[in-house]
Amino acid sequence: MSVLTIGISHRTAPVAMLERVAVSGETLVKLLYDVQQDACVAEAMVVSTCNRVEIYAAVDRFHAAVTSISRLLSVHTGVTVDELRPHLYVHYEDRAVEHLFSLVCGLDSMVVGEGQILGQVRRALKLAQKQGTVGATLNELMQQALRVGKRAHTDTGIDTASASLVTAGLALAGDLAGRRALVVGAGSMSSLAAVTLARAGVTDIVVANRTLERGVRLAEAVGGRAVEFAAVPEELAAAELVITCTGGGQHVITPDMLKSVMSGRQAFLLDLALPHDIDSAVREVPGVTLVDLETIQESGIGSRDGDTIESVRTLVAEELAAFLSAERAAKVTPTVVALRSKAAGVVEAELGRLLMRMPHLDGKAKDEVAQTVQRVVDKLLHEPTVRVKQLATSPGGDHYAEALRELFDLDPKMPEAVREVEL
Structure with a gap:
């Protein structure tokens, strides 16, 4: 699943338009539920404040999800898609994460550096959790975003003037x-x-x-x-x-x-x-x-510039790189587990055939043979599995996992099954 963000804010729309698309109470809950129920969407969360409405979703199809979510936003606000379209912004995958991290740090606020957005995102997450519309993808992302936002407000001078x-x-x-x-x-x-x-x-x-x-x-x-x-x-x-x-x-x-x-x-x-x-x-x-x-x-009284803003932007860039690196490494883990599982199956089958041909071996000899074979397999797999985890942290790293699946003829369903067990 990939993260998609569709939003409208003070940066893209006049306040008169924001007033028309503001959602709260039961309307917000219904929008949240309907987005999550869409065929293209697995998870959903809505951040609605006085100067923005943003929908975060875990999706499997980009274009179809953008169309569906835009339509649902129109249905629940009464603003036509044609009216909304010029003011909407769309962020996908890495850009969606970057936007979220910048948002919780106060960089995208009308008053730059204000801390209220951190609490607003936290409340949006709690609502989505209560309604059961978020899962592992958005939960993990939002928890990390909240940590990034808290770090920005404690480690930099972004809110020293208590901006709001x-x-x-x-x-x-x-x-x-x-x-x-x-x-x-x-x-x-x-x-x-x-x-x-x-x-x-x-x-x-x-x-x-x-x-x-x-x-x-x-x-x-x-x-x-x-x-x-x-x-x-x-x-x-x-x-x-x-x-x-x-x-x-x-x-x-x-x-x-x-x-x-x-x-x-x-x-x-x-x-x-x-x-x-x-x-x-x-x-x-x-x-x-x-x-x-x-x-x-x-x-323009809320605008800021200078070293403080640059320090927060640097923090966002560092946190983004670390998050994406960890995310790419996590994606290859099920493939590595699947490879080791297949190797274990081969070892078990070959040892079984060997022992059938050599029934006279005593217990100590059997254990020694089994350990020797396992050590050989472990040593052969160690370097490629370590290397693929390292390579997976770079952009396009998922291709290395695909290569591993192809080279060792792994069942394409097995890594996904491993991932589901982990979740």
Whole structure:
């Protein structure tokens, strides 16, 4: 099986298109299940965030899988394939692995170096595991990717500035200390927002969430207070900073809510959700500044360059080379096992015939003969099997395994049977 990635992100599509293809909840689960059930696909996982949707799949046919997965993405988002096609990117085999490693390190994020993507990929993997749509191929790849991402964030300075969409958005708000804030939502992004506000000196933080208990836990963690979700219009009257990230699919803040409470004052609104939480028409309300994902993308405030980025790219290249080398070596192992199994069968058969012709041999002599024959076979096979494992780590190394199968007339089904037993 080969790894295929099909995705759409802030790098290839405007936020308006990303808003249309955003999947979550039951829609995401149904997409995940339908992709895995496709005849071309053995395993599937979906990474869906506020600025990307990526489908990772273990496939046996490239073109057929691309067609099928693109169609399923269209079906579950309501966006036609013709509309999707100009914005989709496709990565296959080595390129798919490279893209994933770069992704978890934060190199492909709207805010370069942000660490949230690591948790988002981890949650996507857990969901796929829970739904039973991933197996050995994607499990192994994703676990390695998470290790690479963690290493990037601990061994390099990629996140020394605590880069995130939250910090990028709030950088446009000016001085935060002493201002009153309303955080709408209590998920991971909202939690990061609340913590960021508290660290910046915001002493009055209100959390509004559909599930009050979760809102209470978040508010207590930052020394704020929690309110019912229905209290959002009332809380807007005093809020100077408003951060939303519910992604519920409906606007939670509208122009009408603000018109009656904005007389003679200023408010900064940060919408980090897709679909958007805040109606963009609030920009027409005097005193309101709205920053959303489009604003952050256009500002370029999250972009980075220099030695830190290069160090992460070097890390990705090293980890990619090591992963691909180990993967190629693993592919030849079943063939080596099959060869040794066939050799063992030949030894056993020949010893059986020998002992039938020489029944007078005692036990000690029989053991000596058997050990001698086995040593001869082991020595003859040692060099070619070691060498083929070494050669297999290079690009195109699987051809050496094919040559081994051909030279020793191995049953083509046997290496695959060995692989299945190992899994």
